[in-house]
Amino acid sequence: MTQPSAPISRDTIVALSSAPGRAAVAVIRLSGPEAGTSLAALCGPLPEPRRVSLRTIRDPRTSEPIDRGFALWLPGPNTQTGENAAEMHLHGGRAVIAAALDAALSIAGVRMAEPGEFTRRAFLAGKLDLAEAEGLADLLEAETEAQRRQALAQSSGALSVRINGWRDRVVEVMALVEAGIDFSDESDVTDAARAQAYDVLTPLREEIAVALADTRGERLREGFRVAILGRPNAGKSSLLNALARREAAIVAAEPGTTRDVIEVQMDLGGLPVVLVDTAGLREARDAAEMEGVRRAGEQAKAADLVIWLEDVAGRTEPEVPPEARVWRVVNKIDTAPAAEFAHRISARTGEGLDRLAAALGAAAADALNSGGSAGVTRARHRDALAAAVASIDTALDAWTDTPDEILAELLRRAADELGRVTGRVGVEEVLGRIFSTFCIGK
Ligand SMILES: Nc1nc2c(ncn2[C@@H]2O[C@H](COP(=O)(O)OP(=O)(O)OP(=O)(O)O)[C@@H](O)[C@H]2O)c(=O)[nH]1
Numbered sequence: 001m002t003q004p005s006a007p008i009s010r011d012t013i014v015a016l017s018s019a020p021g022r023a024a025v026a027v028i029r030l031s032g033p034e035a036g037t038s039l040a041a042l043c044g045p046l047p048e049p050r051r052v053s054l055r056t057i058r059d060p061r062t063s064e065p066i067d068r069g070f071a072l073w074l075p076g077p078n079t080q081t082g083e084n085a086a087e088m089h090l091h092g093g094r095a096v097i098a099a100a101l102d103a104a105l106s107i108a109g110v111r112m113a114e115p116g117e118f119t120r121r122a123f124l125a126g127k128l129d130l131a132e133a134e135g136l137a138d139l140l141e142a143e144t145e146a147q148r149r150q151a152l153a154q155s156s157g158a159l160s161v162r163i164n165g166w167r168d169r170v171v172e173v174m175a176l177v178e179a180g181i182d183f184s185d186e187s188d189v190t191d192a193a194r195a196q197a198y199d200v201l202t203p204l205r206e207e208i209a210v211a212l213a214d215t216r217g218e219r220l221r222e223g224f225r226v227a228i229l230g231r232p233n234a235g236k237s238s239l240l241n242a243l244a245r246r247e248a249a250i251v252a253a254e255p256g257t258t259r260d261v262i263e264v265q266m267d268l269g270g271l272p273v274v275l276v277d278t279a280g281l282r283e284a285r286d287a288a289e290m291e292g293v294r295r296a297g298e299q300a301k302a303a304d305l306v307i308w309l310e311d312v313a314g315r316t317e318p319e320v321p322p323e324a325r326v327w328r329v330v331n332k333i334d335t336a337p338a339a340e341f342a343h344r345i346s347a348r349t350g351e352g353l354d355r356l357a358a359a360l361g362a363a364a365a366d367a368l369n370s371g372g373s374a375g376v377t378r379a380r381h382r383d384a385l386a387a388a389v390a391s392i393d394t395a396l397d398a399w400t401d402t403p404d405e406i407l408a409e410l411l412r413r414a415a416d417e418l419g420r421v422t423g424r425v426g427v428e429e430v431l432g433r434i435f436s437t438f439c440i441g442k
Pocket residue numbers: 230231232233234235236237238239250251252253254255256257258259278279280281331332333334335345346347348349
């Protein structure tokens with residue numbers, strides 16, 4: 001990839017790269033020009049590159065031992081950040097970590113890393129592009145198998161390869177149009193080049209538009225939202241608890257128990273599903289309940305699927321926004337026969353819950369990127385692709401009666417928009433936003 005123009009910091013950074021708090025092992029990483037000298041100051045003579053060696057880590061100011069652990073010396077540029085780097089694997093106690101970080105920070109030229117700064121340096125060194133860095137952030141956040149697969153693919157360049165392929169083809173079309181500019185006194189060449197360019201651009205535009213219309217990658221990052229709505233006492237909170245297998249919401253015999261929106265993250269067959277419990281819908285008795293009912297309506301709008309839960313003893317018509325996708329689910333089938341209903345459960349005995357969970361998993365599989373394909377995963381990608389398609393459409397609409405120079409400019413814009421996704425273009429605008437979402441030490 002091309003080297004972004006942002007300056008590479010000369011500081012050496014240090015951070016705890018393992019999770020904060022007590023643990024068996026803590027990993028402290030250093031990156032920057034002084035990583036080697038710092039490691040030597042902490043652990044004695046530098047170990048052989050890329051070989052683990054057992055050392056006593058000492059405070060360079062007092063020579064007092066802090067801990068015994070592994071030291072790793074990783075000379076650049078063949079490192080994650082492209083810089084000199086070092087690691088210390090210590091015992092993961094709070095005091096050990098605090099003393100080791102304090103000792104490292106006492107060395108001239110060493111400072112604490114900012115969130116995502118290791119990855120940011122890797123990006124600036126051309127070790128990974130922007131979409132790959134985002135994939136890495138997603139990999140750290142991934143909570144289900146499908147999310148992990150998608151994040152790993154994106155961090156390994158799957159989306160970048162696709163976007164770069166489109167960009168290359170736009171540039172190819174641009175070259176054909178520019179050939180027209182160069183040979184403008186030979187109209188045969190011009191016409192042939194234009195016709196060829198059109199034939200390449202049309203299916204390419206379709207391909208990008210199809211990717212743009214596919215929301216499954218973004219949906220997978222967020223999870224499939226299922227809102228449970230119904231009249232008071234239908235058993236909504238009981239259903240939430242039964243599916244989540246924990247007492248996340250309060251269940252009580254009085255109607256109007258739930259007022260707040262309660263969300264539970266679930267893993268259904270490797271797919272992320274967000275279950276949402278809401279206040280029972282009725283004429284509210286007080287201000288808090290009224291607000292709860294209002295929020296229930298909001299959740300119904302935001303959900304991918306609404307479960308309208310009914311008591312088998314008293315069926316009710318769904319009160320949900322007209323555009324909502326609704327499943328009517330009949331509850332409390334332990335109290336009366338209910339064979340005629342498609343979705344029938346007892347939140348109390350657990351009957352029918354496996355079947356309902358399987359149906360929810362199947363609905364999620366349809367709506368989310370469960371196959372691991374390399375689609376767009378963020379609004380940032382979507383915006384860039386939409387702008388690229390818009391630019392291509394402007395060019396196609398005006399194809400026959402527009403000067404070559406203008407067509408070429410429209411195509412250049414489309415190529416630039418595609419280049420934003422991987423960070424070839426417009427890096428400065430997004431750099432801070434993207435890397436600040438990482439934790440410190442990554
Ligand atoms: N017999 C039977 N009782 C149930 C079942 N599910 C829930 N209940 C009971 O119904 C009552 C209301 O249950 P909740 O889960 O609080 O109902 P809810 O829809 O969340 O009620 P609100 O939050 O007040 O709207 C409680 O007494 C539950 O124990 C069921 O499947 N069978």
